[in-house]
Amino acid sequence: MSTPDDISTKPEQASAEQPSAQPWQADARVAAVQRRTVRVLSAAQIVGGVGVGVAVSIGALLAESVAHSETYAGLARTAMTAGAAAVGVPLALVAQRAGRRTSLSLGWLVAAVGGALLVGAAVSRSIPLLIVGMLLFGVGSATNQQSRYAAADLAAPHRRAQALSIVVWSTTIGSVIGPNLADPGAAVASALNLPRLAGAFVLASAGMALAALLLWGLMRPDPLMLSLRYQEAEERQEREAGTRAAAAETDVAQKKLRSTGTLRAGLRHLRHSPRAAFAFTAVVLAHTVMAAVMTMTPVSMAQHGSGLTVVGITVSGHLLGMYAFSPVVGWLADRIGHLPTVVAGQAVFLVSAALSGMGHDSVGLMMAGLFLLGLGWSFNLVAGSAMLSEATPAPLRPGVQGTTDTAMNVVAAVGAGLAGPLMSWIGFGGLNAVAAVLVLPVLAFWALLVRAR
Structure with a gap:
């Protein structure tokens, strides 16, 4: 064995x-x-x-x-x-x-x-x-x-x-x-x-x-x-089964890929691969939506008289939505496809924004909105990350994945930092409306991908 x-x-x-x-x-x-x-x-x-x-x-x-x-x-x-x-x-x-x-x-x-x-x-x-x-x-x-x-x-x-x-x-x-x-x-x-x-x-x-x-x-x-070793072996077998010209062309492409540097080649891949770019966009914006709304939720609840226990339960429900159902989301993504699952996540975000935005006087609506906020994040992170891996060649994968996570954290930090001034200006409902607007670039990108098929 x-x-x-x-x-x-x-x-x-x-x-x-x-x-x-x-x-x-x-x-x-x-x-x-x-x-x-x-x-x-x-x-x-x-x-x-x-x-x-x-x-x-x-x-x-x-x-x-x-x-x-x-x-x-x-x-x-x-x-x-x-x-x-x-x-x-x-x-x-x-x-x-x-x-x-x-x-x-x-x-x-x-x-x-x-x-x-x-x-x-x-x-x-x-x-x-x-x-x-x-x-x-x-x-x-x-x-x-x-x-x-x-x-x-x-x-x-x-x-x-x-x-x-x-x-x-x-x-x-x-x-x-x-x-x-x-x-x-x-x-x-x-x-x-x-x-x-x-x-x-x-x-x-x-x-x-x-x-x-x-x-x-x-x-x-x-x-x-x-x-990487398995895929190199697979590529070698394909070259041996093909023509010498095809093998030579593949060798030149591989050498060029390695000579440009992994990170640079990965960034170029994001620019030229619509599916990888879509996955990148979905993951980064989903994390930003989640961070911006979640940061100000305890503040909004406290302003409307909710105690620490209620706030804690609401946050726990949010974490439950983020992580607990991810295996179900993963199963769904593999069954219906990564792209439809990401789009479904946008729909969950929109419902979440509506419930949270209108529910500042209702603890039940706030809890439901925050749970769906976490669930929408899970849809995007799981399906988007799987799609990113699928759409990226193995030699470039770590660089593209690391770039995605860095962008995700940086943009989300900016979003969380702006969430406070935004809520002071337009209220918690307005903050949720702005978060809902961030769904639109993902939906527009999805429409372009569907039209290009």
Whole structure:
């Protein structure tokens, strides 16, 4: 029986043994590696995602306790977002050169170091150490996001969205556990004689370090490197079966592709591939819609008399919509197609904007609107990410994916920053109306794709 290591060193033989009518992902040995990869990624998402959840709920509190300033509490959130945005492309380039295993392990390890620095900042009351720690801790968010792409590297084309969605779903556990680590963290802090809030970051760093160890030790063979070897073997067989002229033309194209640089070639691919560009647009705008509306929802609810418990339940419902149903979304995307699923996500966004925009006096409408906001994001992220992988050649995939995640975080940060002034000017209903307008570019792009068929 072949082992994963056998597969990683003998892709040509495996590809030659399988029937030519079957995609190489249908090989039983590749399928076994794919199942193992998804399991390992999911486990890493759970333990590492706890740290991401801590950052969302306790990061600002730690910053305020260190700096004794609400301004620094906001700066801490900005620093984490900046850290996530800054490493999207570098992590992708590491994956391109050394594989997903190295890239994702390194990302979680850097985030764990950031958590350790935050513990140090809590002890020393050092603001510079706090900012650096927040920047590095934000790398965990980028790593968490890029993990979904690794699940699609070896997936069969008709199961790509479902594989990706399982890893997205695993984030649910961390997002639920992380915000509730304040009390267990306080016990840890007491045992280690640390400031109370530092204990949660001790646990978060441990989880992120464990994620790095899981990926480094168990994600073998590397899914991206293995998929590249299989596809190179497949291309070689096609050239051998074709004419010499076709083979020479392919060789020239491959050399040109490699010589231009992965990132540059990936950006050019986004400009010239309508389906990849559509997926890029859908993912980036969906994240912006979600961030802008979600940022101001607690503020709007508080202004209309909702207590912290009701706000917390509403946010939990939003997170439920974002993550809990992603396997269903993945199944749907593989069944009806990635493009229709993204378009369905736009319809969900429009309903969400209507309910939230009109429901500022109704807790029920706000809860329903926020749940649908999360669900619309899930439709776009899962189907859009799968479509991006499908529409991008394997050698260019990491660079295009990293560029997408960087753009997603940067544009969403701008949207979240503008959400406050917009709500002050036109109200929460107006903010939702502006968010609904962001659906229109995606629908217009979809109409162009359909017309071009």
